[in-house]
Amino acid sequence: MFHSYEEALNWIHSRLRFGIKPGLTRMEMMMEKLNHPEKQIKTVHIGGTNGKGSTVTYLRNILQQAGLSVGTFTSPYIEQFNERISVNGKPISDEEILTLANKLHPIVEEMDKMEIGGPTEFEIITAMSFYYFAYMHKMDIVIYEVGLGGRFDSTNIISPLLSIITSIGLDHTAILGDTYEQIAFEKAGIIKKDTPIIAAVKQKEAQAVIVKQANKMEAPIYLLDKDFTIAGYHSKSTTESFNLMSPFFKWEDLQITMFGKHQIENASLAVIGAEHLRDQFVSINDESIRKGLLLSRWPGRFEIISEEPLVVLDGAHNEEGIEALVDVLVNRYKGKKKKIIFAALSDKKTDKMITKLDQVASTITFVTFDYPRAADCRTLYKESNHPFKYQNTDWKKAILEHMENIEKDEMLLITGSLYFISEVKTFWKNFKK
Structure with a gap:
């Protein structure tokens, strides 16, 4: 018992x-x-x-x-x-x-x-x-x-x-x-x-x-x-x-x-x-x-967690999800440069997902997180052809660095695995405090 x-x-x-x-x-x-x-x-x-x-x-x-x-x-x-x-x-x-x-x-x-x-x-x-x-x-x-x-x-x-x-x-x-x-x-x-x-x-x-x-x-x-x-x-x-x-x-x-x-x-x-x-x-x-x-609201689905600067969480964890996300970014945020942080699970096919994100990102940073099936950020990094791509084993540090340097014409998008988004939500609550 x-x-x-x-x-x-x-x-x-x-x-x-x-x-x-x-x-x-x-x-x-x-x-x-x-x-x-x-x-x-x-x-x-x-x-x-x-x-x-x-x-x-x-x-x-x-x-x-x-x-x-x-x-x-x-x-x-x-x-x-x-x-x-x-x-x-x-x-x-x-x-x-x-x-x-x-x-x-x-x-x-x-x-x-x-x-x-x-x-x-x-x-x-x-x-x-x-x-x-x-x-x-x-x-x-x-x-x-x-x-x-x-x-x-x-x-x-x-x-x-x-x-x-x-x-x-x-x-x-x-x-x-x-x-x-x-x-x-x-x-x-x-x-x-x-x-x-x-x-x-x-x-x-x-x-x-x-x-x-x-x-x-x-x-x-x-x-x-x-x-x-x-x-x-x-x-x-x-x-x-x-x-x-x-x-x-x-x-x-x-x-x-x-x-x-x-x-x-x-x-x-x-x-x-x-x-x-x-x-x-x-x-x-x-x-x-x-x-x-x-x-109706649903956490982690194009959830705006900060208006100024603009920070968005989206649990786009497969190719179709990324397509839907990119469509929103293109149609609603044409005037914003998009700094992206991405994490995924290792059992996902991420190459096409990353290609789609590459097309809309001004910079893209690949991170890993503490989960048994989390993909290594180095593996994700290799799948990207973006001229301004980065990798970081410490996703919290990556978020903080982006927040310190974000400009008015930029937005920060944190996306990928829903398990990752869950961790980010908890971190963000403490960060706001």
């Missing part, structure tokens, strides 16, 4: 040594031992390569504005571990994490001795969330973000009211496959029988896989640019504005405060999702949709 939050957290993190073990058998066993909490909550399931977290927060805010209590399960965390299980956007308490760990610990110890093997860190956290929302804090609805892939992800034991697939990109290729079709097949694994699926998948070959699986599961499917379309998109000083149309409704001048066309697409998925949930929750109205979008 654990007696403190720290003990509980250390135990949970110790399960990282089991790595990633795709499959649902261990989850199903834990659910059976917990009396199937996953069957006692209403859920929405959100998968995809990029945009999952943003789509979660758009939909959460819409539902909250409609007066609903909304739970969320997301990963990774940015500032605090407890964020992964949240109630109306607020992380659960340390005491609740302790209670959950003590509930799961004997079950995990028992499974460790079985042939099936013990659960991973992510499986334990997922099981904790199911138990929490079923027995400790009942919610009107819980939004589950897929951790990795979809078909064999530990969240994929739910029977949701609605499923959403945000996008398909070439990420985690060693596990999910190295083609859009293969990755789409894994993501499409969250499609359930007779359950509406909404998707913003663009590649034709990936889209075909999604549609085929939806048809197989007799699931109504709604595709961006086919069943609903975005129009009138334009950037304002502090917002993005767009119209959203389908055969059933037309929304004009919807506004969000997260920048980029990719965020418009994420927001549109949330709106279509909310429209589908109106039958279940009659309190969802037009005002809740508009206000929910406008109030």
